[in-house]
Amino acid sequence: MEGAEALDEPRVRCLMVETGEEERVLRLLQVMDLGRGIYPQRVRVRKIRGVWRMDYMRLLPGYVFVFQNRDIPVRCFQRVEHVLKVLRYDREPEGYLHGTDLEFAKLIRELDGKLDILEAVDEAGFIRVTDSLLKKLHGEVLSVDKRKHQVRIRVTLVGQERILVMNYQLLDEEGNPLDPVTEMLEDEADDWLTAWTPDFAEALVDGISDQTKSDKGEEAP
Secondary structure (H helix, E strand, O other), X not given: OOOOOEEEEEEEEEEEEOOOOHHHHHHHHHHOOOOEEEOOEEEEEEEEOOEEEEEEEEOOOOEEEEXXXXXXXXXXXXXXXXXXXXXXXXXXXXXXXXXXXXXXXXXXXXXXXEEOOEEEEEEOOEEEEOOHHHHHOOOEEEEEEOOOOEEEEEEEEOOEEEEEEEEEEEXXXXXXXXXXXXXXXXXXXXXXXXXXXXXXXXXXXXXXHHHHHHHOOOOOO
């Protein structure tokens, strides 16, 4: 690899590695001079011995992005311990990321691998994620867990759908964060709620209307 010319813009690959060995793969990439590795992590909010705490956990277990400032043969990465394979597109043997996948990888690098709690608002019981990060991830909210303050998000990476689980924090009408601890302790719901859709909202309105008529002694149509 000696004498290879430096690239104007780093090229990016995505490696599938043994889950739990992400940190070791990052160190091996550095030692072997194969570029800068990084893997996405998310803020996790959990209760430990009665106290709410925040830490980081893997967002996509088993995935490492590697940024290289020169052309490196794909076989070099296949020789790295704990690397299972280099993800590739059809008819793209070198596995360089492009399009939304490349945007995703660059976003992870800009955030130094750490994705913060998402901002959201409560609209009459419906949780809507307003954080710009959702759009940057090209993600779709599938469901919401109010008790845990988590959302399940679907993203596509190298042609395959992945489900991300991230914490969210509610904002008030002025955009100020509400106390997450208070919100979690006050909310007794433990169900995953279907993400808001017009059809779901219409069904909810019909259900409320039927219940109102029932309470008044009227027959529901």
